[in-house]
Amino acid sequence: MGCRTCETPKVNYRKGLWSPEEDQKLRDYMLKHGHSCWSAVPVKAGLQRKGKSCRLRWINYLRPGLKRGFFSQEEEETIMNLQAKLGNKWSRIAMHLPGRTDNEVKNYWNSYLKKKVINAQGSDPHGSATKSPDSTNQSQVTHAETIYKISSSESIEPPGSSTRDLSPSMMHRMEFGSFKGASHQHFPKVFADWLSVDQVIDQSSGSFVHANTPWNSNNSNIDEVLKPGSSQVVADSKSDLLSGYGDSGIYGELQAQLEPASQTLGDEFFDLLSLGEISVSLDTNHDVLF
DNA sequence: AACTCGAACAACCGCCTAACT
DNA sequence: GAGTTAGGCGGTTGTTCGAGT
Numbered sequence: 001m002g003c004r005t006c007e008t009p010k011v012n013y014r015k016g017l018w019s020p021e022e023d024q025k026l027r028d029y030m031l032k033h034g035h036s037c038w039s040a041v042p043v044k045a046g047l048q049r050k051g052k053s054c055r056l057r058w059i060n061y062l063r064p065g066l067k068r069g070f071f072s073q074e075e076e077e078t079i080m081n082l083q084a085k086l087g088n089k090w091s092r093i094a095m096h097l098p099g100r101t102d103n104e105v106k107n108y109w110n111s112y113l114k115k116k117v118i119n120a121q122g123s124d125p126h127g128s129a130t131k132s133p134d135s136t137n138q139s140q141v142t143h144a145e146t147i148y149k150i151s152s153s154e155s156i157e158p159p160g161s162s163t164r165d166l167s168p169s170m171m172h173r174m175e176f177g178s179f180k181g182a183s184h185q186h187f188p189k190v191f192a193d194w195l196s197v198d199q200v201i202d203q204s205s206g207s208f209v210h211a212n213t214p215w216n217s218n219n220s221n222i223d224e225v226l227k228p229g230s231s232q233v234v235a236d237s238k239s240d241l242l243s244g245y246g247d248s249g250i251y252g253e254l255q256a257q258l259e260p261a262s263q264t265l266g267d268e269f270f271d272l273l274s275l276g277e278i279s280v281s282l283d284t285n286h287d288v289l290f
Numbered sequence: 291a292a293c294t295c296g297a298a299c300a301a302c303c304g305c306c307t308a309a310c311t
Numbered sequence: 312g313a314g315t316t317a318g319g320c321g322g323t324t325g326t327t328c329g330a331g332t
Contacts, residue, residue, distance in 0.1 A: 015301080015302075016302095016326080017301075017325095018300085018301085038317070039316085050302095051317080052317085052318080052319095055318075055319090056301070056302085060300075088321065090321065091321085102319095102320075103299085103300080103301085104299085107298070108298090108299090110298095110299095112297090
């Protein structure tokens with residue numbers, strides 16, 4: 001893009017883990033200014049990091065609205081289903097998981113779900129036991145079948161899937177997360193993510209609701225790969241989904257509440273934060289969602 | 291107590307694409 | 312149209328920590 005304003009002097013870039021001070025600098029800067037150009041962020045924020053590194057840190061760790069901690073059963077199934085269908089398209093898979101990042105999904109898959117799939121295939125006398133889930137020759141159908149099997153068997157205890165044997169470090173990680181160790185199974189779905197993903201919770205029934213989305217409308221519907229017979233139902237359209245949150249609903253309330261912030265902070269900031277990111281604080285302050 | 295091993299996850303690297311000069 | 316660069320993505324590596332010996 002050749003952004004002249006982003007030209008930066010030679011710096012001895014820091015590497016490795018981020019210190020709390022660095023996190024604070026980046027967070028403060030981002031919340032105050034947003035980013036017009038990532039390569040300029042470390043300079044302006046007073047960080048000896050590459051812009052790329054700042055971007056990653058912000059997206060994967062500091063960004064408001066991130067849901068950290070345990071993956072729910074629904075999230076797990078979504079990952080497995082989408083991985084079977086899309087392959088290792090982590091960013092696309094993460095789009096369907098409110099508050100999750102592609103990196104987090106990828107790590108979860110590599111450290112746990114992949115083994116789970118392999119084990120399930122291995123225990124299946126009629127299945128393709130020796131094939132890796134990542135194998136390019138692997139039949140997508142076989143993988144999908146395995147997923148259905150896993151979803152019902154739960155032969156492997158996911159890392160931190162229950163609170164009965166939490167290690168101190170795990171507890172620390174939970175507390176560091178956005179939801180401060182709240183019951184993972186009942187995390188509120190971030191509102192903004194409702195707008196950007198096809199999966200929401202039906203407020204009345206508590207079941208999952210799916211709506212068609214721009215990114216899946218041009219190929220096959222997401223519901224094709226979701227477990228049949230589940231509590232998920234298909235909404236007619238995204239507009240139908242949103243209509244429940246119209247001007248008089250949550251969406252309108254959000255708009256109203258966000259307007260002053262948008263005016264104060266400018267469009268740049270508004271672009272920076274998705275509605276979902278902002279909604280976390282709204283949810284906390286006003287119990288808008290639950 | 292010291293060491294090894296593995297799990298979990300944060301962060302980096304390299305490639306690709308799109309936008310800009 | 313070619314060259315350059317930012318941003319995005321997926322693969323891989325590095326770090327930390329707990330469990331086992």
